[in-house]
Amino acid sequence: MAMRISERDLEALSNYLDGQLTTGERARLETRLQTELELRTVLEQIRQTRAAVRNLPFLRAPRNYTLTPKIVGERKQPPHIYPVLRLVSALASFLFILALIGDLITVRTPGIASLQAVQLAETPVAAVEEPVSTEATLFESAAPGVETGEPVEKLATAAEEPVSTAEATVVAELGAPAPAAPQEPEAAVESLEAGAADQAPAPRLQAKAEVSVTSVKPITTLEPTGWTPLRILAVFLAILALSTGLAALYLRRRSIKSSLIR
Amino acid sequence: MDENALIHSARGGDLDAFNRLVLAYQDIIYNQAYRVLADNQAADDATQEAFISAFHNIRSFRGGSFRAWLLRIVTNTCYDELRRRKRRPTTPLEPMDDTGEEIESPHWIADEAALPEEGVERTELRWAIQHCLDKLPLEFKVIVTLIDIQGMDYTEAAVVIDKPLGTVKSRLARARGRLRECLQGFRELLPTAVRLDNEA
Numbered sequence: 266m267a268m269r270i271s272e273r274d275l276e277a278l279s280n281y282l283d284g285q286l287t288t289g290e291r292a293r294l295e296t297r298l299q300t301e302l303e304l305r306t307v308l309e310q311i312r313q314t315r316a317a318v319r320n321l322p323f324l325r326a327p328r329n330y331t332l333t334p335k336i337v338g339e340r341k342q343p344p345h346i347y348p349v350l351r352l353v354s355a356l357a358s359f360l361f362i363l364a365l366i367g368d369l370i371t372v373r374t375p376g377i378a379s380l381q382a383v384q385l386a387e388t389p390v391a392a393v394e395e396p397v398s399t400e401a402t403l404f405e406s407a408a409p410g411v412e413t414g415e416p417v418e419k420l421a422t423a424a425e426e427p428v429s430t431a432e433a434t435v436v437a438e439l440g441a442p443a444p445a446a447p448q449e450p451e452a453a454v455e456s457l458e459a460g461a462a463d464q465a466p467a468p469r470l471q472a473k474a475e476v477s478v479t480s481v482k483p484i485t486t487l488e489p490t491g492w493t494p495l496r497i498l499a500v501f502l503a504i505l506a507l508s509t510g511l512a513a514l515y516l517r518r519r520s521i522k523s524s525l526i527r
Numbered sequence: 528m529d530e531n532a533l534i535h536s537a538r539g540g541d542l543d544a545f546n547r548l549v550l551a552y553q554d555i556i557y558n559q560a561y562r563v564l565a566d567n568q569a570a571d572d573a574t575q576e577a578f579i580s581a582f583h584n585i586r587s588f589r590g591g592s593f594r595a596w597l598l599r600i601v602t603n604t605c606y607d608e609l610r611r612r613k614r615r616p617t618t619p620l621e622p623m624d625d626t627g628e629e630i631e632s633p634h635w636i637a638d639e640a641a642l643p644e645e646g647v648e649r650t651e652l653r654w655a656i657q658h659c660l661d662k663l664p665l666e667f668k669v670i671v672t673l674i675d676i677q678g679m680d681y682t683e684a685a686v687v688i689d690k691p692l693g694t695v696k697s698r699l700a701r702a703r704g705r706l707r708e709c710l711q712g713f714r715e716l717l718p719t720a721v722r723l724d725n726e727a
Contacts (some may be wrong), residue, residue: 272701279700283674285681307707314707317656318675326557327571330578331546337582 270307278308282315350513357506364499371495534593538585545582552594553578555677556601562672563605565661573608577601595686598677602669602687609665652713659709667702674699 270278280286281294298305530551536544556577561570577600588596660668666688673684674695685695 272704275704276697276700279703280696283681285696310707310711311703314703314710315675317652317710318660318671318706321562321653321656321676323554323676324558324561326553326574327567329550330553330556330575331549332542332578332582334542336575336579337542 270304274304275307275311278304278311281308282312347513347516350509350516354506354510354513357502357509361499361502361506364495364502368493368495368499371493530593534585534588537582538588542582545585548593549578552597555594556597559598559601559672559677560605562657562660562676563602563665563668564608565657569608573601573604577604580604592683592686595679595683598673598679599687599689605669606665655710655713656706659706659713662709663702663705667698667705670695670698671702671706 277286277290277294281291286294298308530548533544533548537548553574557570557574560573560577561567564570564573577597581597581600584600660671663671669688670684673679673687674681679687681692681695681699685692688695690698
């Protein structure tokens with residue numbers, strides 16, 4: 266039965282046999298060997314093991330392994346394009362990760378997200394989701410003599426119709442020329458017509474059709490906004506990394522396989 | 528022509544010069560491959576592959592021990608072969624016993640390098656040692672083969688395996704420890720197996 270000793274002692278004994286201990290280490294070990302029987306026994310067993318292994322015959326090569334031009338020529342190096350493909354794949358992978366991180370930051374950063382929301386709001390709105398509140402609507406006043414070019418009827422249906430930036434401008438300010446009671450849209454139109462000529466110049470209010478922004482829901486969620494340039498780039502880089510990586514792998518395996526053919 | 532001149536010529540593509548180096552080192556390389564892979568055919572393939580690789584990469588040899596450089600190549604080739612075996616295990620050609628274990632033939636039966644004048648006892652000992660070597664983890668087997676079979680010193684072995692000297696010492700000690708334990712079992716079967724008179 267082989268006695269168990271610590272790995273540290275085992276290494277010390279092995280080094281001792283090969284003369285790899287310092288003077289001090291050897292002296293300490295020899296002191297221990299004089300007093301510890303188990304250590305002496307293990308040393309002897311390791312000595313015998315080393316001797317047995319060294320006793321294995323040195324084998325002669327069964328044949329000559331000299332090379333011929335044919336053998337050397339059959340080993341195909343990977344084509345020169347292989348390192349290029351590998352480099353491109355690595356670079357594309359790295360850039361893909363950067364693009365991905367950039368895209369994530371873009372989506373999750375509120376300032377950038379609302380900027381995107383404003384940009385979205387400036388584009389033509391297809392439909393009004395909520396009825397336009399007449400109280401909230403801002404209009405450019407139809408000052409006397411100012412041709413708005415807009416049919417008055419539009420005023421009546423402004424609450425229901427989609428607001429277009431092209432049709433920014435017309436409707437009377439509510440409360441002017443001061444009907445006491447809340448008016449129906451049609452009544453508002455009529456009073457506008459009637460008072461257009463003699464109406465005191467009403468303050469011009471800057472129209473912002475897009476600020477029938479009441480028609481646009483405030484952005485409360487940070488949702489992906491579709492195919493941003495970063496995302497398109499990330500997809501492209503991913504495809505590039507994958508395709509060049511696979512091509513490099515294929516070329517490498519083909520060259521290894523062909524080198525084993527004799 | 529001395530070794531450095533041969534190496535210099537081989538770096539220039541001189542195949543004849545390289546072949547002279549092959550003849551000088553092929554026994555060492557084959558030994559290393561055989562002791563690590565424990566198979567004649569595999570060792571043959573690994574040796575050939577190692578020399579082909581050495582010729583193609585000789586420009587990467589920066590001086591120092593050419594033997595260590597070659598042994599490093601063949602060791603890496605053996606690693607590749609063993610990894611390949613793990614990925615694609617081969618159907619054993621040896622018969623199976625009732626438990627499904629392969630009935631191993633003693634190496635010495637198939638060993639073409641067996642010396643005819645050796646006694647049965649000695650041959651069985653060699654088989655026992657090789658059997659215990661085969662049971663070692665690969666990195667232990669390599670270091671024992673380099674130092675105790677190939678006769679390398681620790682520093683050169685460190686160059687071959689590309690590890691620090693401390694790692695060489697540690698692995699060798701642990702390898703010898705495991706061999707000791709393994710051979711203790713064979714000691715009972717082979718009472719006169721180990722002799723100290725051939726110790727160097």
